Every structure is written in structure tokens, then in C-alpha cells.
Amino acid sequence: MRVTGSGKPRLRSAVLAEAWTRISGVEVLSAGDGGPLTRTVKKVIDPLVVRTAARPRLGRPLLEPAAAAELTGLLVADAARLRATAAWFTHLKRQRRALRITAGDVQDVCFPLAYELATGFGMPGPDAPETAASALRELHGEGSEAGAARLTAYLADPRVAADLTAEIHRRWHTAAAAGLAPADAVALLGEFAENLADATWRVLAESGAGHAFGLALRRPGGTAALAVPGLAGLGLQRGDRTAVPPLRRSDETGPELLERSVERRVRATLRRLPADEREPVAGLVADELARVAAGFGLGRPALATCFALGVVLAPALRPLDGDAPGSAPGFARELNARIAREGYVLHARRALAGTTPLTPRPDPGLVRELREFARQFLGRLWIRLHGFDVRADLPAGAADVRDLVSGVVRSTSLDLRTKVRRALVARLPDLEAVS
Structure with missing residues (x-):
């Protein structure tokens, strides 16, 4: 590339135009003056070739000689x-x-x-x-x-x-919390879980509590440092801190919500969005990279806070154990009491406490799902919130948040009830024989 002897900054548009003339066969992407079309820059060069989100120094209107040379090199290398x-x-x-x-x-x-x-x-x-x-x-x-x-x-x-x-690693390691200490975030979430007031929700939604909470889990010993009982057993991550999610993973079978690959997340987006609302795949991937870097992998702070609330509530959702601990937030105790009264839960509790099996032949997978209600709930909640994030939906207030969380708890309960019912009906003759 030609660099003036003075080494003065150059207009980015001039650097792009000069580099573009070195690439043949791109006339349909070019303007009348031979440079790239404005839409070529906006839709291809900046997001896909140069990746200015990862290299913001190359997106400035004026470029120093080194940045101009780097920009030219990237463009010509992709010719x-x-x-x-x-x-x-x-x-x-x-x-x-x-x-x-x-x-x-x-x-x-x-x-x-x-x-x-x-x-x-x-x-x-x-x-x-x-x-x-x-x-x-x-x-x-x-x-x-x-x-x-x-x-x-x-x-x-x-x-x-x-x-x-x-780019994933750069964004992951440079993500900054919104000035809220994780312990303060947990305290705010606990307060909202007690009163479910609109005023408290407004404070929460504007505080970045969910983002701060999610980022805290990325630090060494993150699960132990946050005062949430049972946090380590909720299936959020494989170790004591959230690992950087990979771009792709061959063994994409684990339940760890926060370490799902970018490819798996984008596949979910393809399923969720109507075809006429989808961007091309490259745009969907770029959007997902921004979410991955945010707390809990949710780009909108209010949605990250909804998930953080679910994390605070989840340890108390143990219907097979009966009542939630008295130290649990009021909303959590209310939710747990509601599902603990379900007929299938009462049946399962009697079966596990006595000699009558839950089903005639032991079904460890079904029993495990019943015992891991909190994990099942959080999995559904995150998926629901990711869908909201993709569609740019947000809860309007405390009532919407309450309905959202209650609905996910109910959905989880109904799914487990259906599984127990199917197992019982399928094996009814055997069950009658052993009863």
C-alpha cells in the first residue's frame, strides 16, 4: 500500500477505495468511481471481512498509517x-x-x-x-x-x-460489568424475589444486576464466591467458573447452559425466527457473538436480570423434598409449594419414601429429572429468554417477570407430569401386579 512520507492519518474511505482497486472481478459490488458501494462496506467489508466489532481501530474515519496498512492487508487477503x-x-x-x-x-x-x-x-x-x-x-x-x-x-x-x-475470546475477556458488585446484585435480586414490586424491578432492570452476576461466574471460584446456596449444582457450567463458549463443539450434549457453542445457539435462532425475519447466517453469528460476551449470554440487561432471578429462585425449587427452606425468597417458596402439591409429585414422594416403586421397573432417568427440577426449570428459562433476546422482546414490569417465571415453572412441571403419566400408563399391568 502507498503510505505518504509524512506518515499522516488518511481518510478511511480513501484507504478502502485504493485497496478496492487492487481487487478484480468485483464490479457488481463497486460504485461508479471504482470504490466499494456504501452497502458493500456496510454489509460485507466492515462486518465480515474487517470485522470492525473486533477491530474498532480499523473502523475510525481517520486511520494512522499502521491501521491503514492493516485494513488494506485484510481486504486484499480476502480478494x-x-x-x-x-x-x-x-x-x-x-x-x-x-x-x-x-x-x-x-x-x-x-x-x-x-x-x-x-x-x-x-x-x-x-x-x-x-x-x-x-x-x-x-x-x-x-x-x-x-x-x-x-x-x-x-x-x-x-x-x-x-x-x-x-473475537469470542476478545469480547469475553474485555466484557465490563456495569459498576455493580456481584454481592449487591444478589441482594437486589433477593429483595425483588420477596416483594415483586414494580419499583424494585425498575431498579433491578437499570442496575445491570444480571450482567454483573453472570460476569462474576467467569472468575476463578465464581460459584463459591456468590452467596447463592446450591449454585454449583444448577448445571450452568462444567467447573467452578464459566468457560469461554466454543465456536463449535463436537460433543454438544452437555446441559451446561452458559457454555453452549455459538453454532448451537445460532441453530436455535434459525428455529425460532420466522424465515422472513431472519438475517443471513453471517449476521446471526455476529449477533450471537455479542450475546455470548454479555452476562449469562443474554444481550439485553433486563433479560440477563430475569435469568439471574431464576438462578436465585432455582435452588428452592425442590418439590420432591416438600417445603422449601424458610430462608428461601418468598416467591421461591410460593412456586415450590405450588408444584409440590401436584399429584404426580405426591405420588413420586410416596414411591421414593416407601417400598412401592415409582414405576414397575426402575427408571433412574425419570427419577433424576424429578430430583433435578431446578436444572430443568433453568434450562427452559434460558431458552425462553434467548428467544426473547433474538426477537427483541422485553418484560414491561414486575407482573410480566412474575408471569414469565411462573409460566416456565408450570411448563417444567407439566412436562415432568406427562413423563410420569406415560411411564405409569405404559406399565400399568406390571404396576398392578406388584401393588
Whole structure:
């Protein structure tokens, strides 16, 4: 790259335009003056090539010579994929017309989608029209399998995987709490769990309590440092601190909520969002990286606080043990009493306390699920809140928070009741024989 002898800062737009002229075959992504289109910068170069979220120094209007050289290097190094992006955009635009799709601006929708296809497939081949049409149909309303396949292809690219992994670690280790001590966050959450007042919720929602609580779990000995009884047994993480979630994981079977891979989270987003509301996969991944860095993996502070409330309540949700401890928050005692009165819970308690089996043949998995009600509840709560985060939904006040938590407890209880009922009905003849 040409750097003036004076070493003065240069306009970023000029650096981009100069670097862009070194890349051939990108005319459809270019403006009349030969530089990149504004939408090319906004939808492809900044979020996907340069990744200005991870390299904010390269997104400034004026760049020092070293930053200008780095920006040029990143752009030129991605030249082959940018040429493939331009080629895929042509196919996408043609197939979009053939399918009579009019939703959204063609560049806004198809620029990042073309980059994804370039990442997964390289230059278009003989089957490019069918691939482009399939990608557009999935994006605009036909199932999530194609989106999942594109996600897999996108994350399988070594350079993309390396850049995203580095960005996860950078965001994870630089996330800053909102000035609230974790112990104060727990105290505020406990206060709300006693009175469920709108005024207390407003203080909580504005305090960043959930974010502070979640970040505290990332420190060495995080579970032991927070004064929440039973926190270590809630299945939030594998050790005493939350590990950095991986980009992908081959053994994605563990229950650890806060260490789920980015790929698993984005797959959930593909299932949750209607097709006409989804961004291309690259945008969904970028959104998820921002959530991963936040406390409890939830980007909106109010939602992180809802989950933190669930963590404070969860240890008391032990219906098989009867009443919750008197030291538990009032809301937790109320919820536990409600589910402890369920017929299937009373049956299970009698079975476990006496000689009559819960089912004729021992079912350790079912018994374990009943004993781990708190884990089941937190798993459902996090999934529900992640869905809210994806759709930008927020609870309006204390009543909404109460209804949300109560609804998840009820849903967990109904699911377990159904499992017990099915086991009993399926084995009724054997049960009658041993009773």
C-alpha cells in the first residue's frame, strides 16, 4: 500500500477505495468511481471481512498509517472470496427475480448472503442457480435446514473460524460489568424475589444486576464466591467458573447452559425466527457473538436480570423434598409449594419414601429429572429468554417477570407430569401386579 512520507492519518474511505482497486472481478459490488458501494462496506467489508466489532481501530474515519496498512492487508487477503461474493450476488439477484421475491432491499439481503455462499462454496459452479434459489427460499420462508447447512459451511471455513474464535475470546475477556458488585446484585435480586414490586424491578432492570452476576461466574471460584446456596449444582457450567463458549463443539450434549457453542445457539435462532425475519447466517453469528460476551449470554440487561432471578429462585425449587427452606425468597417458596402439591409429585414422594416403586421397573432417568427440577426449570428459562433476546422482546414490569417465571415453572412441571403419566400408563399391568 502507498503510505505518504509524512506518515499522516488518511481518510478511511480513501484507504478502502485504493485497496478496492487492487481487487478484480468485483464490479457488481463497486460504485461508479471504482470504490466499494456504501452497502458493500456496510454489509460485507466492515462486518465480515474487517470485522470492525473486533477491530474498532480499523473502523475510525481517520486511520494512522499502521491501521491503514492493516485494513488494506485484510481486504486484499480476502480478494478471492470477494470475487466469489460478486459472482454469487449475480446468481442471487437473478434467482430472486425468478422466484418473484420482493421483500427487503436486494443489496441489503443478498450481499451478506453472497458472502456466506462464497465462504461455503467458493466460486459458483454448475449448480449455482439451484444453490442460490435454495438459499433465497430458505431465507424468505422455506424451513431451516438450508440455513443450518449454510451455517455449518460458513463456520467450517478455517479463516472464518479463526477470526470468530479470536473475537469470542476478545469480547469475553474485555466484557465490563456495569459498576455493580456481584454481592449487591444478589441482594437486589433477593429483595425483588420477596416483594415483586414494580419499583424494585425498575431498579433491578437499570442496575445491570444480571450482567454483573453472570460476569462474576467467569472468575476463578465464581460459584463459591456468590452467596447463592446450591449454585454449583444448577448445571450452568462444567467447573467452578464459566468457560469461554466454543465456536463449535463436537460433543454438544452437555446441559451446561452458559457454555453452549455459538453454532448451537445460532441453530436455535434459525428455529425460532420466522424465515422472513431472519438475517443471513453471517449476521446471526455476529449477533450471537455479542450475546455470548454479555452476562449469562443474554444481550439485553433486563433479560440477563430475569435469568439471574431464576438462578436465585432455582435452588428452592425442590418439590420432591416438600417445603422449601424458610430462608428461601418468598416467591421461591410460593412456586415450590405450588408444584409440590401436584399429584404426580405426591405420588413420586410416596414411591421414593416407601417400598412401592415409582414405576414397575426402575427408571433412574425419570427419577433424576424429578430430583433435578431446578436444572430443568433453568434450562427452559434460558431458552425462553434467548428467544426473547433474538426477537427483541422485553418484560414491561414486575407482573410480566412474575408471569414469565411462573409460566416456565408450570411448563417444567407439566412436562415432568406427562413423563410420569406415560411411564405409569405404559406399565400399568406390571404396576398392578406388584401393588
